[in-house]
Amino acid sequence: MSSPRTVARRIDPPRDLTLPDPGSVTARGVLSRAIARLLPELVGAGRGIPLSAEARADLQSFGAVCRELGARNPGALPSLVRRVPIGTLVRCLRGGGSEALASELVGLVLFDLALAGALPAPVRQRRPPRRLLSLAARAAVTLPEDARAVRFENGRLLIEHAGRETIVALDGPGVESPYVEIEGDIVLALADNNPLAMMEAHPDKFGNAIDLGGRDVSEWTGVLRQALDLVQAHLPDLRREMDLFVQQIVPVGHDAEKHLSASYQEAIGTIYMTLHPSLMTMTEALVHEFSHNKINALFELDDVLENAFSPLYASPVRPDPRPLHGVLLAVHAFLPVARLYERMIEAGHPLAQKPGFAERFARIRQINAEGAEVVLTNGKPTEVGGALLEEIRRWDAYYRKWEG
Numbered sequence: 001m002s003s004p005r006t007v008a009r010r011i012d013p014p015r016d017l018t019l020p021d022p023g024s025v026t027a028r029g030v031l032s033r034a035i036a037r038l039l040p041e042l043v044g045a046g047r048g049i050p051l052s053a054e055a056r057a058d059l060q061s062f063g064a065v066c067r068e069l070g071a072r073n074p075g076a077l078p079s080l081v082r083r084v085p086i087g088t089l090v091r092c093l094r095g096g097g098s099e100a101l102a103s104e105l106v107g108l109v110l111f112d113l114a115l116a117g118a119l120p121a122p123v124r125q126r127r128p129p130r131r132l133l134s135l136a137a138r139a140a141v142t143l144p145e146d147a148r149a150v151r152f153e154n155g156r157l158l159i160e161h162a163g164r165e166t167i168v169a170l171d172g173p174g175v176e177s178p179y180v181e182i183e184g185d186i187v188l189a190l191a192d193n194n195p196l197a198m199m200e201a202h203p204d205k206f207g208n209a210i211d212l213g214g215r216d217v218s219e220w221t222g223v224l225r226q227a228l229d230l231v232q233a234h235l236p237d238l239r240r241e242m243d244l245f246v247q248q249i250v251p252v253g254h255d256a257e258k259h260l261s262a263s264y265q266e267a268i269g270t271i272y273m274t275l276h277p278s279l280m281t282m283t284e285a286l287v288h289e290f291s292h293n294k295i296n297a298l299f300e301l302d303d304v305l306e307n308a309f310s311p312l313y314a315s316p317v318r319p320d321p322r323p324l325h326g327v328l329l330a331v332h333a334f335l336p337v338a339r340l341y342e343r344m345i346e347a348g349h350p351l352a353q354k355p356g357f358a359e360r361f362a363r364i365r366q367i368n369a370e371g372a373e374v375v376l377t378n379g380k381p382t383e384v385g386g387a388l389l390e391e392i393r394r395w396d397a398y399y400r401k402w403e404g
Contacts, residue, residue: 011029011030011033011301011302011384013383013384013386013387013388014026014029014030014298014384014387014388014391015387015391016391017030017294017295017298017332017388017391018291018335018336018388018391018392018395019235019238019335019336019391019395020237020238020240020241021237022237023237024237027241027244027245028241028244030294030297030298031244031245031268031294031297033300033301034268034298034300034301035078035081035082035087036078037300037301038081038087038090038091039070039077039078039081041090041091041093041094042066042077042080042081042086042090042105042109043063043066043067043070044063045062045089045090045093045102045106046093046097046099046102046105048095048096049093049096049097049098049099049102051099051102052099052127054126054127055099055102055103055126055127057126058106058125058127059102061123061124061125062106062109062110062123065110065113065119065120065121065123066109068120069113069118069120072120073118076113076118080109080112080113082269083112083135083247083269084135084247084248084269085108085133085134085135085193086105086108086109086112087267087268087269088194088195088264088266088267088269088270089101089104089105089108089193089195090105091265091266091267092195092196092266093105100129101195103125103127103129104129104131104193106125107125107129107132107150108132108133108134108193110123110125111132111134111137111141111152112134112137113152114152114154114155114156114157115134115136115137115155116136117154117155118154119152119154122151122152122153122154123151123152124149124151124152125149125150125151125152126149128143128147128149128150129143130142130143131143131193132157133178133191133192135179135187135189135247135248137170138177138178138179138187139170139176139177139178140175140176140177140178140191141157141168141170141174141175142174142175142176143159143174144159144161144174146161146162147159147160147161148160148161148162151165176191178190178191179191180217182221182224182228182249183224183225183228184243185243185247186228186242186243186246186247186248186249187247188217188220188221188224188249188250188251189248189249190210190212190251191210192208192210192248192250192270194264194266194267194270196266197209197250197264197267197272208250208252208262208272209252210250210252211251211252211254212251212253212254212275213253213254213255213275214254215254215275219275220251220275223275223279223282224249224282226279226282226283227279227282227283227286228242228286230279230283230340230344231283231286231287231340233347233349234340234343234344234347234349235287235339235340235343238290241290241294242290245268245290245293245297246269246271246290246293247269247270248269248270248271249270249271249272249273249286250270250272250273251273251274251275252273252274253275254274254275254276255274255275255276256276256277259274259276259278259281259282259284259285260274261273261274261285261288261289263289263292263293263296264296265296265299265300268293268296268297268300269293270293271289271290272289273285273286273289279351280357284337284340287333287336287337287340288333288334288337289333291333291336292329292332292333295328295329295332295333295388298384298388301384302382302384302385303382303385304325304328304381304382304384304385305324305325305328305379305380305382306380306382307324307379307380308323308324308325308328309324310323311323313327313374313378314374315327315330315374316330316366316367316370316371317330317334317367317371318330324374324375324378324379327371327374327375328371328375328379330367330371331368331371331372331375331392332388334367334371335368335392335395335399337364338361338364338365338395338399341357341360341361341364342361345357345358345361365399365403368395368396368399369396369400369403372392372393373396375389375392376389376392376393376396
């Protein structure tokens with residue numbers, strides 16, 4: 001029997017996943033198939049995890065709801081798993097996880113369905129999570145300590161206490177609004193349920209705890225809007241792809257000297273960013289981490305490199321030796337950054353006239369050349385990966401001409 005990944009991975013080798021051609025639908029297709037991979041995993045979430053009798057009964061009821069919904073309303077489940085708080089938990093439950101994660105997933109899905117009026121019938125959750133984080137409602141509900149169970153009905157949430165029942169109002173006690181609009185459907189998230197957020201691969205960083213860095217929310221949203229506007233003006237096709245992928249930007253502090261950002265394959269749709277006084281630094285980070293989100297969706301479907309994780313190689317952007325997987329991530333992310341600098345110079349943008357701009361552009365080209373050489377020389381690509389490496393080869397050759 002085919003695995004969810006095997007079924008979903010039947011994709012055409014992507015020609016322009018690094019820098020989209022005008023009107024490209026490549027990234028949309030990759031994201032759609034990555035979401036499709038999650039559907040059977042959602043229905044089977046929690047299998048193989050030690051569970052209490054109550055949690056096991058919850059998952060049985062949940063699976064029945066998902067199957068009925070899939071039959072009656074096929075578009076509902078893809079819309080659910082696309083949302084960051086839900087899709088992240090589904091990926092984190094692959095081959096393991098915990099009862100707490102499974103219970104949180106059940107609660108979040110039922111909560112969003114109830115808010116949308118899409119539940120086939122009322123559902124009672126016997127082991128509810130401590131918090132329900134809905135990006136769709138832009139709300140976080142913290143359940144009281146004495147909550148014994150939760151009942152989800154279309155249009156409302158009821159909490160069972162000892163001998164009584166209360167109805168949760170989205171504007172009432174225990175409910176917060178932790179999401180602030182940046183632009184369109186992209187929000188600044190002051191709540192995050194990614195269980196991997198504090199696991200950090202970068203040697204100079206210690207996790208991604210939510211932290212405004214002593215700055216006002218309006219400063220964060222203002223700078224991020226300016227960064228998005230720069231991308232729109234100079235890389236409009238890439239900006240259009242951002243609207244497909246990026247749902248939330250999580251603030252993780254302020255640093256005037258360096259910028260550290262992060263993203264996770266399990267949390268496609270989320271970008272973690274520190275605040276920096278330089279608009280170009282912020283815009284670079286935005287393009288960089290978005291590109292990681294995009295290639296992470298491809299990794300959901302294909303290994304890309306047969307030797308992705310062994311052996312280790314010197315990285316042009318990290319002090320520690322990296323597997324080819326990490327070097328590929330860097331090159332794939334820095335090529336669109338180089339294109340942004342190039343387009344801003346062509347347009348005569350005021351920032352491009354500032355001291356250091358040309359030097360930074362040259363440094364980015366150097367990073368790309370060094371990283372591309374490592375990947376193209378040593379990588380053993382799959383069929384899908386071969387197309388990605390060929391795209392990188394084309395752009396590497398293009399930017400090497402600048403050095404001539």
